[in-house]
Amino acid sequence: xxxxxxxxxxxxxxxxxxxxxxxxxxxxxxxxxxxxxxxxxxxxxxxxxxxxxxxxxxxxxxxxxxxxxxxxxxxxxxxxxxxxxxxxxxxxxxxxxxxxxxxxxxxxxxxxxxxxxxxxxxxxxxxxxxxxxxxxxxxxxxxxxxxxxxxxxxxxxxxxxxxxxxxxxxxxxxxxxxxxxxxxxxxxxxxxxxxxxxxxxxxxxxxxxxxxxxxxxxxxxxxxxxxxxxxxxxxxxxxxxxxxxxxxxxxxxxxxxxxxxxxxxxxxxxxxxxxxxxxxxxxxxxxxxxxxxxxxxxxxxxxxxxxxxxxxxxxxxxxxxxxxxxxxxxxxxxxxxxxxxxxxxxxxxxxxxxxxxxxxxxxxxxxxxxxxxxxxxxxxxxxxxxxxxxxxxxxxxxxxxxxxxxxxxxxxxxxxxxxxxxxxxxxxxxxxxxx
Amino acid sequence: xxxxxxxxxxxxxxxxxxxxxxxxxxxxxxxxxxxxxxxxxxxxxxxxxxxxxxxxxxxxxxxxxxxxxxxxxxxxxxxxxxxxxxxxxxxxxxxxxxxxxxxxxxxxxxxxxxxxxxxxxxxxxxxxxxxxxxxxxxxxxxxxxxxxxxxxxxxxxxxxxxxxxxxxxxxxxxxxxxxxxxxxxxxxxxxxxxxxxxxxxxxxxxxxxxxxxxxxxxxxxxxxxxxxxxxxxxxxxxxxxxxxxxxxxxxxxxxxxxxxxxxxxxxxxxxxxxxxxxxxxxxxxxxxxxxxxxxxxxxxxxxxxxxxxxxxxxxxxxxxxxxxxxxxxxxxxxxxxxxxxxxxxxxxxxxxxxxxxxxxxxxxxxxxxxxxxxxxxxxxxxxxxxxxxxxxxxxxxxxxxxxxxx
Numbered sequence: 071x072x073x074x075x076x077x078x079x080x081x082x083x084x085x086x087x088x089x090x091x092x093x094x095x096x097x098x099x100x101x102x103x104x105x106x107x108x109x110x111x112x113x114x115x116x117x118x119x120x121x122x123x124x125x126x127x128x129x130x131x132x133x134x135x136x137x138x139x140x141x142x143x144x145x146x147x148x149x150x151x152x153x154x155x156x157x158x159x160x161x162x163x164x165x166x167x168x169x170x171x172x173x174x175x176x177x178x179x180x181x182x183x184x185x186x187x188x189x190x191x192x193x194x195x196x197x198x199x200x201x202x203x204x205x206x207x208x209x210x211x212x213x214x215x216x217x218x219x220x221x222x223x224x225x226x227x228x229x230x231x232x233x234x235x236x237x238x239x240x241x242x243x244x245x246x247x248x249x250x251x252x253x254x255x256x257x258x259x260x261x262x263x264x265x266x267x268x269x270x271x272x273x274x275x276x277x278x279x280x281x282x283x284x285x286x287x288x289x290x291x292x293x294x295x296x297x298x299x300x301x302x303x304x305x306x307x308x309x310x311x312x313x314x315x316x317x318x319x320x321x322x323x324x325x326x327x328x329x330x331x332x333x334x335x336x337x338x339x340x341x342x343x344x345x346x347x348x349x350x351x352x353x354x355x356x357x358x359x360x361x362x363x364x365x366x367x368x369x370x371x372x373x374x375x376x377x378x379x380x381x382x383x384x385x386x387x388x389x390x391x392x393x394x395x396x397x398x399x400x401x402x403x404x405x406x407x408x409x410x411x412x413x414x415x416x417x418x419x420x421x422x423x424x425x426x427x428x429x430x431x432x433x434x435x436x437x438x439x440x441x442x443x444x445x446x447x448x449x450x451x452x453x454x455x456x457x458x459x460x461x462x463x464x465x466x467x468x469x470x471x472x473x474x475x476x477x478x479x480x481x482x483x484x485x486x487x488x489x490x491x492x493x494x495x496x497x498x499x500x501x502x503x504x505x
Numbered sequence: 506x507x508x509x510x511x512x513x514x515x516x517x518x519x520x521x522x523x524x525x526x527x528x529x530x531x532x533x534x535x536x537x538x539x540x541x542x543x544x545x546x547x548x549x550x551x552x553x554x555x556x557x558x559x560x561x562x563x564x565x566x567x568x569x570x571x572x573x574x575x576x577x578x579x580x581x582x583x584x585x586x587x588x589x590x591x592x593x594x595x596x597x598x599x600x601x602x603x604x605x606x607x608x609x610x611x612x613x614x615x616x617x618x619x620x621x622x623x624x625x626x627x628x629x630x631x632x633x634x635x636x637x638x639x640x641x642x643x644x645x646x647x648x649x650x651x652x653x654x655x656x657x658x659x660x661x662x663x664x665x666x667x668x669x670x671x672x673x674x675x676x677x678x679x680x681x682x683x684x685x686x687x688x689x690x691x692x693x694x695x696x697x698x699x700x701x702x703x704x705x706x707x708x709x710x711x712x713x714x715x716x717x718x719x720x721x722x723x724x725x726x727x728x729x730x731x732x733x734x735x736x737x738x739x740x741x742x743x744x745x746x747x748x749x750x751x752x753x754x755x756x757x758x759x760x761x762x763x764x765x766x767x768x769x770x771x772x773x774x775x776x777x778x779x780x781x782x783x784x785x786x787x788x789x790x791x792x793x794x795x796x797x798x799x800x801x802x803x804x805x806x807x808x809x810x811x812x813x814x815x816x817x818x819x820x821x822x823x824x825x826x827x828x829x830x831x832x833x834x835x836x837x838x839x840x841x842x843x844x845x846x847x848x849x850x851x852x853x854x855x856x857x858x859x860x861x862x863x864x865x866x867x868x869x870x871x872x873x874x875x876x877x878x879x880x881x882x883x884x885x886x887x888x889x890x891x892x893x894x895x896x897x898x899x900x901x902x903x904x905x906x907x908x909x910x911x
Binding site: 186377454492 | 526527571663762786793807808815
């Protein structure tokens with residue numbers, strides 16, 4: 071029966087090519103608009119580290135005071151004093167400070183120009199905490215952190231550029247005129263959103279190429295390449311800066327159980343209360359410990375543009391559906407005499423339903439194919455609409471292809487329900503009489 | 506006046522579903538189109554905001570020195586001299602930031618040396634005596650810096666030189682009486698700065714800032730390895746200078762990085778990339794509006810054609826009874842107008858609701874009534890245009906149809 075209905079449907083669609091084309095286009099455009107914007111939204115709202123996002127936590131402490139913060143939200147970074155004090159207390163199984171720095175790689179070959187590379191200064195624990203993938207060697211150790219060792223981890227891309235992709239563990243690399251020993255080469259790793267450096271990137275950027283021990287970066291007086299916010303002017307010099315109330319460091323911890331998180335939060339409250347007692351802060355403790363998902367939420371990582379365009383294009387899809395309902399209604403009711411004859415010859419309402427829903431479904435398939443082509447163009451076009459660091463994340467994958475086709479078919483079948491119901495209500499006697 | 510409203514309303518009641526569908530489609534389209542057009546207008550307005558500088562023939566160079574000498578100042582001085590020597594260059598200076606760069610330094614200004622609160626935020630540009638000329642900023646009072654006034658400031662220190670030039674926006678806020686010139690203000694506790702000049706307008710590096718026109722020029726060389734050079738070229742020389750810059754700088758020293766992507770940019774490029782997202786939204790919303798209007802029009806054409814087809818016999822009867830072609834035409838035009846009127850009435854409510862929702866979730870300004878008005882007119886006109894062809898076909902139905910069975 072299905073094949074017969076499909077044949078009937080296709081014949082009817084051919085009879086009215088304009089109306090059919092209109093419906094296919096409406097479905098195609100509506101689906102393409104929503105799928106294109108959805109692909110951007112999906113990219114900006116995804117979980118960057120799904121396997122661990124619930125056990126990784128960012129720490130916030132109010133070092134600014136209620137008068138200098140908004141809505142009771144502590145600053146989005148920590149001071150050097152607080153970050154290092156909390157780290158020294160060893161209250162969680164793994165914990166690391168991280169901040170972005172900038173380094174220039176000076177090639178050994180003097181005829182080549184220096185290269186500026188994104189870099190992070192971080193503690194040894196970060197590699198294991200974030201599941202960073204090594205292809206040669208491994209992370210440096212906590213011992214290296216303590217000894218302020220001149221070691222680095224570099225990425226595959228930099229290894230390709232400087233060492234032509236060869237074995238480079240144990241070799242030296244010249245960063246800004248200082249030699250560092252390579253202990254590991256990581257595969258290129260750049261989770262999007264960059265959850266551990268959101269305040270400085272807005273959530274999206276290219277990955278870094280160099281990782282060096284935090285302790286060593288402090289010795290070298292490498293300033294942050296990100297935001298530095300101070301409520302009080304720091305004293306002169308680097309040491310004055312480290313003692314200041316300027317916030318610029320992120321502190322990430324891994325905690326496996328809610329009990330551990332509670333204990334850590336209690337410790338932080340105690341620490342803040344102690345600062346209050348010591349007279350450094352004259353306000354009550356204000357502590358936030360948030361996992362990756364909550365942190366991305368609070369930091370509003372999904373760009374306004376992404377959400378607005380998704381909402382608008384969903385509205386667009388709804389309008390296209392209303393449009394299709396209207397056109398299908400016109401099309402089906404025009405065939406009232408035909409329906410009347412079929413009903414009089416013994417077709418049940420069920421048969422009419424089946425026939426017209428199959429016809430609508432075939433419009434949906436055609437609309438879906440058109441929608442798929444348009445979505446492809448749309449995703450290429452996201453470069454015109456969204457900044458490059460975001461548009462490059464929007465991609466077509468099998469998921470999106472399936473979703474596009476499914477949405478198109480579902481949409482057209484849903485749109486067909488009311489017109490089909492009306493068609494099924496056609497009274498055979500009335501139609502026959504008027505003929 | 507033969508508007509035939511009563512018979513039309515009676516007829517509409519007989520095909521409710523089609524009427525409602527068209528009205529709903531018009532309502533939804535109005536809600537989206539007027540909000541989308543409003544977003545387009547806002548974004549374009551934002552992206553066209555003036556910076557206060559002469560944006561033509563201006564090149565921005567991002568430079569990062571490699572290594573860590575005791576001081577970067579000598580290198581900066583040689584670099585600026587080398588840039589000024591490129592043929593076709595009119596003037597050049599070294600700085601920490603400039604308008605639309607999207608990164609920079611801001612601090613609070615105070616009038617009272619002891620008070621620490623209620624300071625007025627200002628962006629800081631570290632410049633020398635060639636900055637005003639290079640940027641093409643208009644001084645409306647006072648004087649430019651002297652070369653001898655330029656001081657060196659170390660890293661991690663807030664500069665507070667004895668002389669500063671501020672924008673009129675700051676002058677008006679701090680000294681509403683209009684007597685800012687020559688007054689003392691404080692950028693750092695206990696370090697007074699005298700206002701020696703007032704600029705008509707100059708904007709901050711950021712595109713979202715509560716005080717877009719609060720800028721201070723400081724005669725400062727900031728001792729840091731990360732600097733920007735601003736270069737003004739003679740008219741017609743921009744391309745030649747653009748190509749000559751890397752060579753001139755690498756000839757001074759190769760121990761530097763001029764990043765591939767954002768290293769050397771004309772100000773045109775700087776502006777384009779600062780407002781990338783705004784242009785994108787404007788394009789997207791315009792396309793959405795266009796396609797949406799086309800689809801709505803197509804829907805109206807489709808349904809109206811169907812009605813005309815359904816009512817051929819009735820039309821024939823009316824014609825046979827003496828109705829003129831114009832009567833038939835105006836019947837369908839009026840019918841569509843009434844449906845569209847119902848649609849835009851509901852649509853206005855939806856449009857305001859959508860605007861309210863966006864106000865709440867995206868902190869966007871409320872859609873202006875002009876846009877709702879424009880949207881209403883647009884959709885009524887669209888409805889009339891869409892129904893015209895089917896209505897014309899209806900008017901051509903011959904009276905003979907009355908005698909035929911469908």
